[in-house]
Amino acid sequence: MNIQRINLEVSCTTPLRLLILSLLLLVVGCSSGSSNGDDNSPLDSATDNTGGDGNSDPDTDDNTGGETGNATAPAKLIGNAFSGSSIGLSWGRDGVTYSIYRGSEKIGETSNHYFVDQGLAVNTEYTYSVTAGNIESDTETARVSAKTLLNNTNNGLSNGADIVVENDRISSFAECNNARSALELLEGDLDSCLQAMLALNNMAAHLEDIRAFAARVRSEQHPAKVELGMRLFHSKSLSGDSDTACSSCHQPAVGCGGDGLSMPVGVNAVDPDLVGPGRSDGLNEVPIVARNAQPICNVALWTRGLFWDNRVAMTDRGLRTDSRDVSNNTESAVGTGTLALMMAQAHFPVTDAAEMGDITQFGYDNTSDSGFTAYREEILAEKLDSASWGSLFTAAFGDPAIDFSRIAEAIAAYEAVQLFIDNPFFDYVDGDQDALNSDEKRGAITFMAGNSGCTNCHAGAFFTNQGLRAVSYPQIGVGKDGSGNGADLGGNGVGSFRIPTLLNVAITGPWGHNGQFATLKRNVEHYRDRASSIAQYFAGSEMCNLAQFAGLQDCAIKVAPNGLALTQNIFNANGGGGANNLSDAEIELVVKFLGTLTDPGAANSDSNATQALIPPRDGGPDGRQLDAKDVAGNAL
Known part of the structure; x- marks a missing residue:
């Protein structure tokens, strides 16, 4: 031995x-x-x-x-x-x-x-x-x-996403025995049909890639830096008034690192430690944070861009952000490698007035790059006193110096280990035919069939091509348009938003860039006929079915005063379009399949994998840790 x-x-x-x-x-x-x-x-x-x-x-x-x-x-x-x-x-x-x-x-x-x-x-x-x-x-x-991984030859540089779509109609596969839809398939043909589709989509190779990518990312992170990042991520010290943390909207125990709300509530919460449903600032009936808080799990797998509009992006010329200071400082610290996108992204929520604090309240200029940079260093970094935080920074970086570049790098390292990619569908791809039931297999076949159109955007083992796409989601909330009319024109001015990964999608609702849809099924239905979906959404005031706005008086007027007109404008600007004509039964099957993309460790908030991302409930290094709880007072 x-x-x-x-x-x-x-x-x-x-x-x-x-x-x-x-x-x-x-x-x-x-x-x-x-x-x-x-x-x-x-x-x-x-x-x-x-x-x-x-x-x-x-x-x-x-x-x-x-x-x-x-x-x-x-x-x-x-x-x-x-x-x-x-x-x-x-x-x-x-x-x-x-x-x-x-x-x-x-x-x-x-x-x-x-x-x-x-x-x-x-x-x-x-x-x-x-x-x-x-x-x-x-x-x-x-x-x-x-x-262990399948082999030692994969360098882990490919994240399993696929932008070269290979699909075909079910009837084109000999293994599917001339069935025109998954509903018609004989039970005995399900596995051969699905496996033929998986082979065409090269799914096994994509799965090998995403696992190797995740393994490489895990192996690169130093424990002390991750520990520091965890403490910082859950610290209210990084907000202007010390009332908001990154985990106020991205709590590992809620929806794979989200908050379960259509639109998050950042600063001035009535109860700063309450995360998710029930969180309110007591003033704004419609949150002033315009977009849904995307789950933070698997964020390290993104290689092209972050945020709903990919405004932090990796290009052929290097890192691109709205701030030259952020881009330069990030590349100086970590280059354009694994942590670059996450480190750059971590600079922006802390300077967003609605999310974590208004820099003008401290006398800084919010029209200049230098104003934001100075605020991060002179207010936020300075707030982390050496007596409380110095030993953590020394363990992570070798000396106790504290600046925002180090803060952002440590947060990125912590985010990098939040990887949840084990699921029943991947077990099936590995050869376990019992990992999926009959309906889930039929759902996978429907999803990958050429006529459904799902893999046009959600291909590969990461189930996204990482690009922007205009799909005419209903316009609700305060919007990002400076006119204040509630419009959100996305990343390219025509209502385009980043195509989300479908890994763990069943537990990351509400769905859409504003959390427009209360159920995953309704979200999938939107793609059957977008024009009809838009009309149905506003005719039925579906925004009022969202838990966050249940019981709100004059809900439709407050949540989406110009919603129908704004949505139709975007729909028309993109030439309308978008219909796959799936039946109700086929949509049900797709939703069942999407449920198989959930990692059990992410779905169970008490799992070791999730709980390992939550710091001890000890108040943190300086007493300002967000020890999260739900609306019933239960610890998260």
């Missing part, structure tokens, strides 16, 4: 990739909110020297664990592939020394809160146990399984 305990400095000859293979740190910070310094230690790791079968050489060591018999199992244990030959583990920081077992063999021990197991066989599932006591005891041991 090869047991390693490593707490020494890593030689300068150690490959850089192994130095940074320390994710999984969906780190849970120490109770005081500061680092104990062990994040700068090298990764505790185990290397299999048995020829790749994943089993260490046996010896006579006792594998029953410690002798105390009264230890507590580590909290929030999670495991994920880091490559085709390594798996990373992490758990809640508590300062205890833990023994790590692969199967029944002890492979190492560490006082850190993470461990990377290396030298594993490709495409192989391993089970791990982590304990400070008796491995046979369920109360003293935490267990998790994880699988």
Whole structure:
């Protein structure tokens, strides 16, 4: 048996990739909110020297664990592939020394809160146990399984999105036995038909890409930087009046990192710690934040742009934003790599008057780039006092200096590990035919059929081509137009918005750039006939069916006073269009299929994967942490 305990400095000859293979740190910070310094230690790791079968050489060591018999199992244990030959583990920081077992063999021990197991066989599932006591005891041991990637040759640079659409009508596939729709398919033909479509769409290769991309991103993040980013993301110190955090609108326990509202409520909330339904500023019946808060999970998978209008974008010339300062500072810090889009994006909500604070209240010029830059440094960064935050910045960056560039980089690192890409549909692509039921298979076939048009925008394993598209969603809310008429013309002035990923889409409602649709089914129905959908929406005052506006007097007039006219203008400007004529039954099938794209770890707010993204409820380093709760007062 090869047991390693490593707490020494890593030689300068150690490959850089192994130095940074320390994710999984969906780190849970120490109770005081500061680092104990062990994040700068090298990764505790185990290397299999048995020829790749994943089993260490046996010896006579006792594998029953410690002798105390009264230890507590580590909290929030999670495991994920880091490559085709390594798996990373992490758990809640508590300062205890833990023994790590692969199967029944002890492979190492560490006082850190993470461990990377290396030298594993490709495409192989391993089970791990982590304990400070008796491995046979369920109360003293935490267990998790994880699988290595399919191979070690994928460089992880492709995110699984697809812009080259390959689809055809169901009747064109011989395997579908001349059926014209999924409703007509014989039960015995479902798998052969669906597999033929998957092959045409090259889905297995796209899935391999997205998994390799996610594994690379995980492995690149340093635990101390992620821990700092988590604390910052949940800190109200980054808002002008210290009443709003990033997690006010992007709470990991709500809808994969959203808030469950059509339009978010940022500053001046009556109860700043209340997140999601029930959150209000007590004044504005229609929120003054114009667009739906997109889920933050899987944000690291986007490579072209962020925000609903892609206004933070990666181009052939590098990073493009509305601020030259932000673009230059971001590229100076992280180049144009994994963190660039997220780091750049993190600069903007903190200077949005409705979201996190009005810089003019502090005397800064909101018409100049320099005004925003000065506010971030002189107000927000300065608010993070060294006594409270210095040790966290030292652990993450090597010294206690605090500036907004470092703040944004740490937030990006924390966002980067919020990856939820395991789901039943991907299990089916892997070969598990029982992962989907008959209706879900019929829904997948309908979704991928050429006549539905779904894959024109939602192709590949990321289920988006990452571009902008005008699809004439109903215009509601305060809008982004400077005239104040409620219009939102999107990213190119004709009502175009970023095509969202459909991963986890079933849990990220309300749906649309304004959260226009209360159900996923109604959202899918919009694509059957957009003209009819628009007419139906406003004739039925469907905006008043949204939970956020239920019971609002004169709801339609307040929520969408010019909605129909504005929407029709956008529809006409884009030449109308958009009809796939799917039947009600086919739409039901598509919705059932979309439900199979949900990661169970994201759907369950109590899962280790979700809870590992939420800091200890200790008030944070400076007492301004947003310890979120729902409208009933339950902790989120």
